[in-house]
Amino acid sequence: MTSYDTKDLYxxxxxxxxxxxxxxxxxxxxxISRALVKNNQNLSVSISATxxxxxAGEVSGKDYHFIDIGKFDELVRTGDMLEHAEVFGNHYxxxxxxxxxxxxxxxxxxxxxDWQGTQQLRxxxxxxxxxxxxxxxxxxxxxxxxxxxxxxxxxxxxQIRGRMSKAADEISHYDAYDYILINDDIDKSIERAQMILxxxxxxxxxxxxxxxxxxxxxxxx
Amino acid sequence: MTSYDTKDLYxxxxxxxxxxxxxxxxxxxxxISRALVKNNQNLSVSISATxxxxxAGEVSGKDYHFIDIGKFDELVRTGDMLEHAEVFGNHYxxxxxxxxxxxxxxxxxxxxxDWQGTQQLRxxxxxxxxxxxxxxxxxxxxxxxxxxxxxxxxxxxxQIRGRMSKAADEISHYDAYDYILINDDIDKSIERAQMILxxxxxxxxxxxxxxxxxxxxxxxx
Numbered sequence: 353m354t355s356y357d358t359k360d361l362y363x364x365x366x367x368x369x370x371x372x373x374x375x376x377x378x379x380x381x382x383x384i385s386r387a388l389v390k391n392n393q394n395l396s397v398s399i400s401a402t403x404x405x406x407x408a409g410e411v412s413g414k415d416y417h418f419i420d421i422g423k424f425d426e427l428v429r430t431g432d433m434l435e436h437a438e439v440f441g442n443h444y445x446x447x448x449x450x451x452x453x454x455x456x457x458x459x460x461x462x463x464x465x466d467w468q469g470t471q472q473l474r475x476x477x478x479x480x481x482x483x484x485x486x487x488x489x490x491x492x493x494x495x496x497x498x499x500x501x502x503x504x505x506x507x508x509x510x511q512i513r514g515r516m517s518k519a520a521d522e523i524s525h526y527d528a529y530d531y532i533l534i535n536d537d538i539d540k541s542i543e544r545a546q547m548i549l550x551x552x553x554x555x556x557x558x559x560x561x562x563x564x565x566x567x568x569x570x571x572x573x
Numbered sequence: 574m575t576s577y578d579t580k581d582l583y584x585x586x587x588x589x590x591x592x593x594x595x596x597x598x599x600x601x602x603x604x605i606s607r608a609l610v611k612n613n614q615n616l617s618v619s620i621s622a623t624x625x626x627x628x629a630g631e632v633s634g635k636d637y638h639f640i641d642i643g644k645f646d647e648l649v650r651t652g653d654m655l656e657h658a659e660v661f662g663n664h665y666x667x668x669x670x671x672x673x674x675x676x677x678x679x680x681x682x683x684x685x686x687d688w689q690g691t692q693q694l695r696x697x698x699x700x701x702x703x704x705x706x707x708x709x710x711x712x713x714x715x716x717x718x719x720x721x722x723x724x725x726x727x728x729x730x731x732q733i734r735g736r737m738s739k740a741a742d743e744i745s746h747y748d749a750y751d752y753i754l755i756n757d758d759i760d761k762s763i764e765r766a767q768m769i770l771x772x773x774x775x776x777x778x779x780x781x782x783x784x785x786x787x788x789x790x791x792x793x794x
Binding site (some may be wrong): 527 | 709764775777
């Protein structure tokens with residue numbers, strides 16, 4: 353893992369960032385996302401709101417915010433949903449308020465989201481976004497990973513073919529992202545993602561405490 | 574030092590970048606710059622052209638490109654000087670050609686340059702620039718470093734005061750830079766600068782080999 357720790361960044365009030373990871377299914381997005389959350393105290397996963405019924409074992413406010421369609425539509429109408437989509441008749445979205453609260457408090461939020469969700473976020477949260485697209489090193493490698501996973505989930509050959517074809521579509525949107533990670537090695541990819549996160553935390557525009565810091569510094573010269 | 578090595582980035586043809594370090598005198602710019610060059614095979618220092626006479630021990634093409642004023646003016650006139658300035662009657666500048674050759678070959682170049690030079694570079698090389706401003710943690714700390722250095726160089730009290738006053742001016746330009754490093758610890762600052770360099774190397778826009786890579790990848794799906 354990384355030798356430097358995020359504690360090694362200079363402590364100054366800063367605005368959090370929205371760290372977006374997109375990739376085709378099987379490219380490693382979820383593994384990288386989980387590792388980053390584990391390694392960074394200051395980073396948490398965005399919790400979506402959904403109209404889909406709660407399943408056994410799911411906790412409201414942890415897995416999802418479970419809300420009804422009336423509430424969901426209201427949030428969309430008032431501009432309080434950063435992005436939203438309908439999947440198989442259920443609605444999913446990202447409520448604005450918890451994200452905005454986190455950013456103001458210098459907390460970073462990670463989004464494991466597809467190109468369509470990213471497009472919506474770009475329209476409403478431009479300066480807070482850091483977008484990373486993860487690519488598999490080759491089609492053969494992606495197929496290997498999908499087949500390996502299919503053994504556990506008992507997917508059919510047709511479902512695997514469907515995922516491969518969907519991957520080609522997803523990948524076509526790589527050119528709207530800030531950074532590209534080619535995931536040839538999962539540990540290296542986690543490290544590379546961490547570098548991006550730490551570098552972005554040092555962007556001037558995010559350091560809200562900087563004007564005050566510089567004012568004092570110049571006075572003391 | 575950093576545990577990850579730049580070899581750990583995925584190898585794909587990319588355009589080099591211009592890594593700009595600015596700071597007031599005494600804030601650590603030169604130390605950080607030298608450490609980065611030492612730790613990164615792919616990173617070299619920009620060599621300026623100058624009309625000042627060569628001093629004993631200086632090597633043309635290594636310390637400076639020594640050229641006459643006629644040649645210097647011609648390079649400025651033809652737009653082949655990325656930035657230039659006159660200091661005590663001597664002219665200094667950055668010739669465009671070697672920089673452009675390096676960038677095309679995926680070599681990164683580091684510039685240890687003030688805010689005025691950075692302003693000029695911004696006008697002609699926007700997408701290739703990564704700008705980093707280094708701040709001292711406090712006025713007292715900067716003064717301590719300047720006084721410690723003054724012992725070696727036998728600077729007068731007046732010269733030290735002059736550097737402090739100039740530092741206040743230089744610092745006022747922090748807000749035009751992409752990243753801010755507050756140098757409270759030189760080893761950490763080198764590490765933080767390395768993170769920024771490695772993250773920027775993973776920017777999509779610099780990966781010139783990416784469209785071809787993605788074309789093959791999508792074909793193989």
